[in-house]
Amino acid sequence: MSNTDETTAPAPTFAELGLADAVLDAVTSAGYETPSAIQAATIPVLLDGRDVVGLAQTGTGKTAAFALPILSNLDPKDVSSPQALVLAPTRELALQVCEAFERYASKMPGIRVLPVYGGQGYGPQLTALRRGVHVVVGTPGRIMDHLDKGTLDLSKLRFLVLDEADEMLNMGFAEDVETILADTPDSKQVALFSATMPPQIRRLSKKYLNNPEEIQIKSATKTNVNITQRYLMVSYPQKVDALTRILEVENFEAMIVFTRTKGETETLAEKLRARGFNAAAINGDVTQNVRERLVAQLKDGGLDILVATDVAARGLDVERISHVVNYDLPTDLEAYVHRIGRTGRAGRTGDAISFVTPRERYLLKAIEKHTKATPAEMRMPSADEVNATRLSRFDDQITEALNDTAKVEFFRDVVKHYVDEFNVPEVDVAAALAVVLQGDVPLLLEDRPEPVRRERTERTDRDRDRGDRGDRPGRGERGPRESSRSRGNGQPMAVYRISVGKRHRVEPRQIVGAIANEGGLRRGDFGNITIRPDFSLVELPADLAAETYRALEATRISGKLIELRPDEGGGSTGPKGGRGSSEHQDVDGGWSDQARKKPRRKD
Structure with a gap:
């Protein structure tokens, strides 16, 4: 060897x-x-x-x-x-x-x-x-x-x-x-x-x-000790909102946001500009002249956010970069090291934040092993935190404006004229001027509740192809039956039913393999599995993402559509799951006593 x-x-x-x-x-x-x-x-x-x-x-x-x-x-x-x-x-x-x-x-x-x-x-x-x-x-x-x-x-x-x-x-x-x-x-x-x-x-x-x-x-790869590494567990549709909140709350000087594809750099940069951020895209299609101009702007403060691909960011050395965000987590671990190395230059400190989707947990573990470092988990900034930052920024703008005595003197006369003419308190006039200045964009962020991702409120083409089974009574109104168990990390579990069972000659390993592959789940996401004659019950995370749920609905085992759906109380995933139950497995704990007593089929 x-x-x-x-x-x-x-x-x-x-x-x-x-x-x-x-x-x-x-x-x-x-x-x-x-x-x-x-x-x-x-x-x-x-x-x-x-x-x-x-x-x-x-x-x-x-x-x-x-x-x-x-x-x-x-x-x-x-x-x-x-x-x-x-x-x-x-x-x-x-x-x-x-x-x-x-x-x-x-x-x-x-x-x-x-x-x-x-x-x-x-x-x-x-x-x-x-x-x-x-x-x-x-x-x-x-x-x-x-x-x-x-x-x-x-x-x-x-x-x-x-x-x-x-x-x-x-x-x-x-x-x-x-x-x-x-x-x-x-x-x-x-x-x-x-x-x-x-x-x-x-x-x-x-x-x-x-x-x-x-x-x-x-591997003996280590990352710069001056770089603070963090990660945020986030679903793909939440990424833009998560990045926007981070940009508002984090105290950054300049930032590189890494995406996996050239097209995504342009799309994301455009979305950030629409939200008021000074952002530009750089990728392999950008000419050398444009690249040099963007890098110069990043250095002199004319640009704050650069959305880039790995190839485009090679050799980029700008001391002003205080933050790196892995909007898309790289699959090449050396690319991760090179990415976060764009910050913390010349003895300065830097921050690296990685967005990790549920199906990318294995990449996070691989990064930890490869870099000999453990990124700290962070949570998405709340609406209160974003609003506090916005109000503080608004205070700073007012303070800065008051320092310009010539302009303040002019507008003081304008406001005094309005107060005298319409007999309105000065504070109300100031508030009205703030409304005019703000425009249609609200100053404060509304704290909207997170949608219940497992609910299905829209009919898909697949629903119609299946004869509108997605519209069964209670299907969209009731979530999966909660399990009494949770995983070792405290993640709540729920019971789901799939339309394959003993008569389809399935085994727990096939169920785990198919669901993990199609839904991007890990072995640790599975709880008990109970196989019945015509269906099986599987414990999975209670908060399955919508895209994961849709993918699993279309999954097949032994050529049969599993038709994943929440179990609404018709059975138990425990070893004593009722008459006709077949093999039972806890994916973490191995085969239960009941399963050991029953000889496995040798197909």
């Missing part, structure tokens, strides 16, 4: 790794110069045709470590069946890997890469597969669906990658992964990447990989 420390490893260039010319050209065009430790150690081994087990944390550059050698060895003319298959635990990761392949294949005309995951219609996937693809990137569940239907031919597969293998097994995909490994050609080259090496991963490696080279990357 080879061990590499990210901080001490020699730094070869990509040109020295033996990549194909077209791949090297794409890497150079993308602005990459020096490979990361996992890339430098892995790429030559994979190019040599050997199997690999790579042990490294998320965000250390694993995608390029396997994508670049695979692209270098592909046969561009052969699309009769996929040459490479990458298995990923979630659809988000599958999409990111797919985008990376397309970026690295930008100088290879005709290379086709297809993402395959649940929640997406089969039609586009089937069309692409019939047309022919070189690389398939997918989640185990949907790959198995295609294999069962005979719509995915892996008989000529040359490369197979297991990305985040430990996460896939934790989500209940172990059986699917083993089935895929066993049903593909023995001659294929396999690369397995994992953050940890539990016994199950070790067993997989010994059984399905051929004398693999084990490469372990020891």
